[in-house]
Amino acid sequence: MAYKTEYLTQRIRAAREAMKMSQRELSARSGLTQSHISQIERGTMEPGLSSLVDVARALDLEIVLAPKKLMPAIRNILESASATSDTLTLEQRKLVGRLERWFAQFRDGFAIASEADTFRDSLALLRHLPLSADELDRLKDATERLDRWQADPPSSKELSEFAHSVRQLRNSAVHRDRDDAIPRSAYALEEEDDNA
Amino acid sequence: MAYKTEYLTQRIRAAREAMKMSQRELSARSGLTQSHISQIERGTMEPGLSSLVDVARALDLEIVLAPKKLMPAIRNILESASATSDTLTLEQRKLVGRLERWFAQFRDGFAIASEADTFRDSLALLRHLPLSADELDRLKDATERLDRWQADPPSSKELSEFAHSVRQLRNSAVHRDRDDAIPRSAYALEEEDDNA
DNA sequence: ATTTTTCATACAGAATAATATATAGAGAAT
């Protein structure tokens, strides 16, 4: 009777094993008993919501309620995080990191605060989403503008334009269909994210 | 007792209300009793996981376990689908208006007449449909192409592509599911056509 | 071969979720 939530409890077990934590240790961290955890993982019993929250927290996981329609985009993020990193994502992270550091300094340059927030959040996404070669180029272009702005600070209009172009980049990466997703060495399927 | 799952149950209530669904209707859809739902939403009782799953499903929501470090990225996606404001819709109308004026001039550029008609109809819809932040971005991108075409007129192939992208935009706005619909209250009634 | 660790399982009892049903109050609609 318990497989309505099986996909969640299986993820719990996978997460625990991925960080090489024993049921006993998880028990200590979460406050549930070991026997309880065993039953949850096995599907012998359906946990209460609060138990799941406790266990998830202990595994550095968060419970999110997401509209079904957004699930492809969210899966994109979850998978890209567990996908093996290749040279593309390495450079990508370097670039995003540079943009983030720049933003920390230039945040006040934004005329509108919400625009600055949007920009920061777009960066958060770009750090985790797979990019095509073309998109990576655009990301590179963006960081190159930073160089020009070292000497000559941008106007708020330029900044706004800049933020928009970064957001465009984010959009194209987020809403990519999984079918034409960037080919990667091994696209891990949902249930086997236990590769470090 | 202070429940640690209140952030989830609050989202349930918010989702239900956003869809204008009564507790009774949700009760019918989810299989829980109305009284049960009331207590969950109020926080007087903590639901079991399976109850939460049932309710979430009935609201077209999915429960996701996400690594904490990915939360900024995920929040970004969740917000981009629901964020909207008055200023945004104002901008939306400005953009659509611009596209419409442009179309009045460039209508002959379309190789196929039906394509032009479809384009015009898409615009008419876009004027009245609530758009997410993402969709507004795409709309903005579209109008920016117009700028480039001031000097350098588009080929009929480019034009066709352009019309297609606008139509896609229209589709995503039209076929949005109830659950993540943009709350209309702010601008549902304030619409008087400003003719171009 | 022995010890340790890890996981599955069992059981009793306390705590709490969940059902079914009913009702009261608030607000909206007629």
Add this chain to the structure above:
DNA sequence: ATTCTCTATATATTATTCTGTATGAAAAAT
């Protein structure tokens, strides 16, 4: 005012979780 809908709340009963504790079996480490 009367009727309707919606939400909160109450009560009694059943069902399930959860704890605490203990044990067996398999696997790993010594």
